[in-house]
Structure formats: C-alpha cells, structure tokens
Amino acid sequence: MPAIQSNPFDLEVVLMFSKAAILLILIFYAIFTLLIVRQVNLMSKTLITKISPIVKAFSIVHAGFAIGLIILVWGIL
Amino acid sequence: MFSSYIEHPIGCRLEGQDPDEKILLLLRAHPITNIPWIVFAIFVFAVPFIVQKAAPLFEFSLALVPQSFILVLLIINYLLVLVVTFEGFLSWYFNVYIVTDKNIVDVDFHSILFKNIDVAPLRNIEDTSSSMGGILNSIFHYGNVTIQTAGATKNIDFQSVPRPHHVADFILDEVHKIYGKGKDARHPV
Numbered sequence: 001m002p003a004i005q006s007n008p009f010d011l012e013v014v015l016m017f018s019k020a021a022i023l024l025i026l027i028f029y030a031i032f033t034l035l036i037v038r039q040v041n042l043m044s045k046t047l048i049t050k051i052s053p054i055v056k057a058f059s060i061v062h063a064g065f066a067i068g069l070i071i072l073v074w075g076i077l
Numbered sequence: 078m079f080s081s082y083i084e085h086p087i088g089c090r091l092e093g094q095d096p097d098e099k100i101l102l103l104l105r106a107h108p109i110t111n112i113p114w115i116v117f118a119i120f121v122f123a124v125p126f127i128v129q130k131a132a133p134l135f136e137f138s139l140a141l142v143p144q145s146f147i148l149v150l151l152i153i154n155y156l157l158v159l160v161v162t163f164e165g166f167l168s169w170y171f172n173v174y175i176v177t178d179k180n181i182v183d184v185d186f187h188s189i190l191f192k193n194i195d196v197a198p199l200r201n202i203e204d205t206s207s208s209m210g211g212i213l214n215s216i217f218h219y220g221n222v223t224i225q226t227a228g229a230t231k232n233i234d235f236q237s238v239p240r241p242h243h244v245a246d247f248i249l250d251e252v253h254k255i256y257g258k259g260k261d262a263r264h265p266v
Contacts, residue, residue, distance in 0.1 A: 015143065022149055029156065032189075036163070039189050043171040046184055046194070048090040051078060055167070062163070069152065076145050 019077045026070045033063040079170075081105040082239045091175055091182060092194075102176040102247060106169060106237040107219035114165035122158045125151055164189075174235040176248055181224060183233045201227045202252045207241035224248060 040059040044052035083089075083103040091100065132139050139147065168186060175182040181202065183195040202224055209220030220241035224233040238244055 011141070015146065018146060022146075022153070025153065029153075029160075032160070035189050036160075036167075039186070040167065042192060043167060043186060046092045046192070047171055047173055048092075049078070050088045051170075055170075058163070062159070066156070069156075073149050077149060 015077075022073060022077065023070065026066070026073055030063070030066040030070060033059070033066040037063050081107055091177070091184075094177070095179065098180075099178050100175055101178055101251065102244070104174040104176075104235060104238045104244065105172065107217055107239050108169075109213060109217045109219070110237045111165060111169050114161055118158050118161045118165070121154065121161060124154055174233075174238060176251060178251070181233055181248065183235070195231060195233050197224065197226045197230060197233055199248075199252055200255050201230065202248065203227050205245040205248050207245040209241055222248075 037056075037059045040056050044056050081104065084101065086100055086103045089100060089103060094100070129139065171184065171186055173182075173184050175184070179199060181197045181199065183193075185191075185193040185195075187193065203226060205222060205224050207220060207222045209215065209218070214220050214237075217239075219237050219239045222235040222238060222241045222244050224235070226232060235241070235244065
C-alpha cells in the first residue's frame with residue numbers, strides 16, 4: 001500500500017501555523033498594552049488633568065481585554 | 078479640556094509644581110497635526126472592506142478561510158485601529174508646553190518608553206522667536222516658537238503650537254514682569 005504524503009500546504013497545516021502566528025501577535029499585543037498602561041501612568045503623573053483617571057481606566061480595561069482575547073482565541077481557533 | 082491653547086487652565090497640575098506656582102499657559106500641538114494618524118486609523122479601519130473587494134481580483138475566495146479565523150482577524154484589525162487612535166491621542170494630549178509664573182516646561186513623550194522634560198526658569202529666558210511656514214500652518218495659524226535660554230542650557234522649542242507669535246509675545250511679557258516691565262530687562266522687546 002503506497003504511503004500517503006501530506007502536502008505541506010494543506011489547509012490544515014496552514015491554519016495551524018496561522019493559529020500560532022495569531023496567538024504570537026496577540027501575546028505581543030498584550031505586552032504592548034501593559035506598556036501602554038505603564039506609559040499612561042507616567043503621563044498622568046506628569047500632567048494631572050481631569051481626564052487622567054478616565055484615560056488610566058481605559059488603558060487598564062484595554063490591557064484586560066487584550067489578555068482575555070488570547071484565551072478566547074486559544075479556545076475558538 | 079481638549080484645547081491646544083489654554084490660558085490659566087483650571088484643574089490642571091504639573092509634576093513638581095510648587096504650591097505657589099501658577100500655570101499661565103498650556104499649549105499642545107495644533108489639532109490639525111493629528112491628521113496623519115487619523116488617516117492611518119481610517120485606512121486600517123477600511124482594510125477588511127478593501128480585502129473583501131480585492132480578493133476576487135486575485136482569484137481568492139474568502140469562503141476557504143474558516144469563519145472563526147475571519148472573526149479573529151477582524152478583531153485584531155479593529156484592535157489595531159483602537160491602539161493607533163489611543164496612542165495618537167495620548168501622544169497629542171500629554172505632549173504639552175507649559176508656561177508658569179516661574180518656569181517654562183516642555184514635556185515630551187517621544188515614544189512609548191521615552192520621557193523628556195525640559196524646564197527653564199523664566200529669569201533665564203534671553204529671547205523668543207516664532208516661525209510659521211507652509212500651507213497648513215498659514216491656513217490653521219500654527220507654527221514653532223523657539224525660546225533661547227541663557228548660558229549653555231538647551232533652547233526650548235514649542236512645535237506646531239497655535240498662535241505662535243502671540244505665544245512668543247506672551248512669554249516675553251512674563252519675562253518682562255520679572256525684570257520690572259522691561260526697565261531692568263536685558264532683553265529687547
């Protein structure tokens with residue numbers, strides 16, 4: 001019986017690599033959002049205005065969403 | 078709150094501001110300088126529509142890609158729009174130039190990890206100059222103000238601020254107040 005060779009460009013293989021790439025992008029994105037939280041913190045300390053707490057809260061929610069998205073994507077892909 | 082030229086701002090303080098120090102003028106770059114990142118954000122926002130329209134031209138069917146992947150790619154795309162917008166706003170909002178009754182402060186956040194604050198006491202200001210050139214600058218009336226300081230200290234530049242000539246004059250007026258309305262001033266008006 002002849003051995004079946006798998007095509008490296010099979011859709012399954014491509015999708016698996018795509019999933020890995022997407023997860024890697026999201027991990028970097030989550031790290032970036034944490035840096036943004038740090039940056040916003042620094043900026044808010046330097047210039048204290050009325051909207052500083054709102055910006056700070058937004059950056060924290062944004063970072064939380066980015067981290068949550070990694071788990072979500074891990075699950076649905 | 079989101080203005081780029083505020084005289085005597087209320088509810089605004091600066092790191093290291095003395096209790097008796099008052100902010101006289103708060104400046105940001107003119108809002109029109111935000112156009113590049115806004116255009117980029119709109120372009121990124123439109124990418125899924127462009128891909129949808131362009132895919133048949135390259136004989137590629139999006140039906141081959143699982144729905145879950147399309148959904149995730151869409152989310153990533155709109156996250157990119159969000160981060161471009163947020164970063165653009167942060168960079169504009171927190172890069173400020175401040176004139177207090179004691180100092181001139183230039184707060185710069187060049188990138189996500191780089192912070193630079195230049196402070197020059199008003200008494201060290203030698204002279205100021207303003208420049209405005211280009212089509213957009215003339216239409217929207219914004220430009221640069223250069224503040225020369227005494228000694229070897231670095232000059233302070235206000236980039237793309239509204240009403241540059243007025244700002245230069247405002248700073249000199251404050252310097253003259255320190256030197257007794259120009260009586261003892263070393264600086265020509």
